[in-house]
Amino acid sequence: MAAEPVNVNEFQELARQALPKMYYDFFAGGAEDQHTLRENVEAFSRITFQPRILVDVSKIDMSTTILGYKISSPIMIAPTSLQKLAHPEGEIATARAAAACNTIMVLSFMATCTVEEVASSCNAVRFLQLYVFKRRDISAQVVQKAERYGFKAIVLTVDTPRLGRREADIKNRMVSPQLKNFEGLLTTDISNDKGSSLEALASEIYDASLSWKDIEWLTSITNLPILIKGVLTCEDAIKAVEVGVSGIIVSNHGARQLDYVPATISALEEVVRAVGGRVPVLLDGGVRRGTDVFKALALGAQAVLVGRPVIYGLAAKGEHGVRRVLEMLKDELEITMALSGCSSVKDISRRHVRTERDRLQ
Numbered sequence: 563m564a565a566e567p568v569n570v571n572e573f574q575e576l577a578r579q580a581l582p583k584m585y586y587d588f589f590a591g592g593a594e595d596q597h598t599l600r601e602n603v604e605a606f607s608r609i610t611f612q613p614r615i616l617v618d619v620s621k622i623d624m625s626t627t628i629l630g631y632k633i634s635s636p637i638m639i640a641p642t643s644l645q646k647l648a649h650p651e652g653e654i655a656t657a658r659a660a661a662a663c664n665t666i667m668v669l670s671f672m673a674t675c676t677v678e679e680v681a682s683s684c685n686a687v688r689f690l691q692l693y694v695f696k697r698r699d700i701s702a703q704v705v706q707k708a709e710r711y712g713f714k715a716i717v718l719t720v721d722t723p724r725l726g727r728r729e730a731d732i733k734n735r736m737v738s739p740q741l742k743n744f745e746g747l748l749t750t751d752i753s754n755d756k757g758s759s760l761e762a763l764a765s766e767i768y769d770a771s772l773s774w775k776d777i778e779w780l781t782s783i784t785n786l787p788i789l790i791k792g793v794l795t796c797e798d799a800i801k802a803v804e805v806g807v808s809g810i811i812v813s814n815h816g817a818r819q820l821d822y823v824p825a826t827i828s829a830l831e832e833v834v835r836a837v838g839g840r841v842p843v844l845l846d847g848g849v850r851r852g853t854d855v856f857k858a859l860a861l862g863a864q865a866v867l868v869g870r871p872v873i874y875g876l877a878a879k880g881e882h883g884v885r886r887v888l889e890m891l892k893d894e895l896e897i898t899m900a901l902s903g904c905s906s907v908k909d910i911s912r913r914h915v916r917t918e919r920d921r922l923q
């Protein structure tokens with residue numbers, strides 16, 4: 563029998579073995595040259611630690627609070643689409659794992675389970691990720707349904723006016739499966755026999771005219787707090803605060819949109835500085851180790867979200883796999899904190915890490 567995985571990266575190989583190539587490539591791939599895909603991970607490895615010694619770390623408290631919701635550690639679940647392609651239980655298994663680990667799950671707008679199915683399957687704190695469609699009425703209906711079903715925030719993804727060019731999906735002629743939240747509202751089984759049907763679907767339904775003024779529209783249709791996902795510059799961070807969002811997620815969509823944007827961990831500090839503590843800043847992209855979580859917190863993130871590792875856990879072992887992925891990251895964060903001299907997340911400071919820029923100064 564194969565040995566149990568001892569870290570999150572080992573789940574990737576199990577997922578590769580478990581999934582048809584078309585689906586594995588869809589989950590694992592990035593845009594074009596996949597430069598940013600590699601960089602999201604490698605940029606973490608260029609940050610080193612400056613641990614403090616002789617601090618009492620006999621008790622470590624990893625808990626934190628996001629928009630008023632206490633979670634067991636600063637590790638949340640990023641929205642990833644089409645989870646039933648990874649495992650038959652799809653988003654429901656992920657939601658149950660989130661509840662078991664006492665963390666927040668962000669449900670993708672492009673999920674393969676409905677808002678109501680996910681809501682009734684667990685009591686995890688859930689946020690809904692949103693894509694704004696040309697048919698605004700459909701986006702509004704799903705947002706309002708999520709609000710009725712107890713979702714606590716909307717995560718507006720702003721880096722996807724069009725789908726990035728994911729060449730593996732084009733080669734594999736990636737299918738566009740049933741998207742449960744739009745049944746009866748929209749035809750989503752669009753096909754493109756020359757390339758990726760998902761790309762064809764996105765260009766058919768996503769509203770590429772979305773702009774800053776539409777945040778006002780969003781606040782007019784929901785009372786939920788809005789986080790904006792896909793910020794990479796100080797200019798956009800300042801604008802986001804000005805239009806009244808409740809939080810910012812530094813994200814490059816797991817390197818699936820514009821290739822050659824910076825790794826998110828490299829963009830984080832500029833955003834944190836611009837925001838100046840007015841709203842929480844979160845980060846996703848390339849988080850594969852507890853040390854990565856610590857580095858993001860040291861550079862000013864309040865929490866991180868993980869995308870692919872959750873999918874790999876789900877593909878390999880369903881709900882249990884997702885739990886193991888979250889537990890592994892949490893256990894690694896705990897030991898990183900202990901060995902760095904931090905007994906709670908608020909003790910993690912900028913002085914605990916050294917970036918490339920620090921070394922040049």
Ligand code: FNR
Pocket residue numbers: 588589590602640641642643670671672691719791813814815816817818846847848849867868869870871873
């Ligand atoms: C995503 N991501 C994403 N983001 C979003 O806002 N809505 C979505 O539906 C999806 N779907 C999706 C599918 C797959 C297969 C992946 C890998 C990613 C992006 C996701 O929320 C997150 O930004 C990245 O996954 C974070 O990077 P890592 O953790 O995958 O490196």
